[in-house]
Amino acid sequence: MNWIYEPWPWYVSGFMIALVMFLLIMVGKNFGMSGNLRTICSICGGGKKVDFFRFNWKAQRWNLTVVLGAIIGGFIANQFLSVDPSIDLHTETVQNLQTLGFENAGATYMPEKLFSTTVFSDAKLLLLLVIGGFLVGFGARYAGGCTSGHAISGLSNLQLPSLIAVIGFFIGGLIMIHLIFPFLF
Amino acid sequence: MRTLIYLLIGIVFGITMFKSEAASWYRIYEMFRFDSFHMYGIIGTALFFGAITILIIKRFDITSFYGEKINFPPKQKSFARYAIGGILFGLGWALAGACPGPMFTLLGAGFSPIIVVIIASLLGTFVYGLLKDKLPH
Numbered sequence: 001m002n003w004i005y006e007p008w009p010w011y012v013s014g015f016m017i018a019l020v021m022f023l024l025i026m027v028g029k030n031f032g033m034s035g036n037l038r039t040i041c042s043i044c045g046g047g048k049k050v051d052f053f054r055f056n057w058k059a060q061r062w063n064l065t066v067v068l069g070a071i072i073g074g075f076i077a078n079q080f081l082s083v084d085p086s087i088d089l090h091t092e093t094v095q096n097l098q099t100l101g102f103e104n105a106g107a108t109y110m111p112e113k114l115f116s117t118t119v120f121s122d123a124k125l126l127l128l129l130v131i132g133g134f135l136v137g138f139g140a141r142y143a144g145g146c147t148s149g150h151a152i153s154g155l156s157n158l159q160l161p162s163l164i165a166v167i168g169f170f171i172g173g174l175i176m177i178h179l180i181f182p183f184l185f
Numbered sequence: 186m187r188t189l190i191y192l193l194i195g196i197v198f199g200i201t202m203f204k205s206e207a208a209s210w211y212r213i214y215e216m217f218r219f220d221s222f223h224m225y226g227i228i229g230t231a232l233f234f235g236a237i238t239i240l241i242i243k244r245f246d247i248t249s250f251y252g253e254k255i256n257f258p259p260k261q262k263s264f265a266r267y268a269i270g271g272i273l274f275g276l277g278w279a280l281a282g283a284c285p286g287p288m289f290t291l292l293g294a295g296f297s298p299i300i301v302v303i304i305a306s307l308l309g310t311f312v313y314g315l316l317k318d319k320l321p322h
Contacts, residue, residue: 010223013205014230020198022238027190028249033286037310052314062191067289069195074293077203087211090220110210115296133302135277137309140285143270147284156235161260161267168271176279177217
């Protein structure tokens with residue numbers, strides 16, 4: 001059972017994601033996480049101002065329960081199933097991040113620069129997290145899904161719209177990292 | 186009972202996101218630099234088993250655990266919404282390094298700044314709802 005404490009290889013991870021999708025399908029639901037953001041907006045009263053949030057959110061409680069599980073799963077994995085939280089990144093990635101001002105990339109699970117509490121006293125980095133999150137929320141709803149809904153569920157079902165969306169995800173990601181990052185960091 | 190099943194599925198999903206390192210900002214960055222096979226291996230394997238699963242369910246009319254018919258509603262036909270929305274999502278995914286599943290896993294793992302990303306993503310979702318009828322779909 002020692003393997004469980006190591007980072008999981010890609011083939012185990014990929015299989016587990018397919019298993020999660022399979023289980024959700026077999027209980028009559030579907031695998032898509034970004035819909036929860038809309039549901040939470042609705043619970044917070046978004047429907048008072050915007051029609052898009054006026055729907056029976058109670059029918060989506062099952063998916064919020066999945067999200068609650070994802071939070072608990074993150075806690076369990078970090079607290080009890082991980083010994084060494086470092087990420088075995090490719091050396092070129094580490095060197096490249098060094099030039100952008102990310103020291104010791106991969107030594108921790110997340111970059112200290114953006115995800116340690118010091119970010120709360122750095123207005124610029126905080127703004128970058130806000131912009132990133134905003135685009136994720138806006139883009140996912142505009143495209144009608146995110147990585148789980150399009151890249152996994154949609155592509156598994158051979159949906160052309162999902163292929164367009166996933167190509168879009170990559171165009172956006174490549175532009176951000178190769179063209180915009182040098183100006184941000 | 187069903188609620189407990191959803192919770193357990195979510196826990197398996199959360200553990201998988203963390204242990205696969207798909208929830209790590211670094212892995213997303215590395216993926217967009219094409220420096221490592223790791224993320225492509227994860228997505229590829231998930232798609233391989235996912236596509237076979239859905240094919241079998243459709244081919245043999247397999248019903249759910251509760252005996253209900255399983256539907257796979259086709260996605261709405263369009264180009265603009267998937268292309269534009271997809272690119273905007275990709276820009277955010279690469280910057281924040283987290284998509285709507287892993288961001289909650291990271292919250293559970295205790296990375297407090299992810300709260301900023303989550304709240305901003307809710308704001309982004311709300312603004313989309315506000316502008317929906319003015320955007321090309």
